[in-house]
Amino acid sequence: MDITGLVKMARAGDEQAFARLIEMKRDNLYRTAFAYVGNEADCQDVLQEAFIKAYLSLNKLKRPEIFFTWLTRILINVCCSQLRRRHKTTPLDEGQPAGGYVDPNFMLAEAKADITGMLDSLDEKYRQVLILKYLGEYTLVEISEILKCPLGTVKSRLNYGLRELREKAERRGGCD
Numbered sequence: 001m002d003i004t005g006l007v008k009m010a011r012a013g014d015e016q017a018f019a020r021l022i023e024m025k026r027d028n029l030y031r032t033a034f035a036y037v038g039n040e041a042d043c044q045d046v047l048q049e050a051f052i053k054a055y056l057s058l059n060k061l062k063r064p065e066i067f068f069t070w071l072t073r074i075l076i077n078v079c080c081s082q083l084r085r086r087h088k089t090t091p092l093d094e095g096q097p098a099g100g101y102v103d104p105n106f107m108l109a110e111a112k113a114d115i116t117g118m119l120d121s122l123d124e125k126y127r128q129v130l131i132l133k134y135l136g137e138y139t140l141v142e143i144s145e146i147l148k149c150p151l152g153t154v155k156s157r158l159n160y161g162l163r164e165l166r167e168k169a170e171r172r173g174g175c176d
Contacts, residue, residue: 008064032136
């Protein structure tokens, strides 16, 4: 069944139709959410909250064919709300494990933290495009629809965001 048909069924109260819609893009939605919130627990929370909001607001969706664009926009809004709440508290720095041995998993976690830190330091408009493109695996046209901005703007933000990330990575590499 097509997206429009599933949305109409979900609007009529068919929870299975809504579940099938979610399953169609679950991986993309998960990667997008995880890129924003950075940990499994928060990721699951924002996904659940976004799915509930979408289900309760299905009747507000004017064009069923853009369901996934609409749902991704809801997810991004929920993630941004979560981040605003989180920034009111200061996380503890766990630091490197004691002793001479450095666990390879720790090194991988450190590298991921560096990338996440660089992403977090970008202006939100560049960060959104990079997350949607490379972690959410959306096309530039889909990103344009999700963010409600022209395709040229998305391309420009992608280009500028990548350039900024490259510069940040070079600066970090030069400090060692």
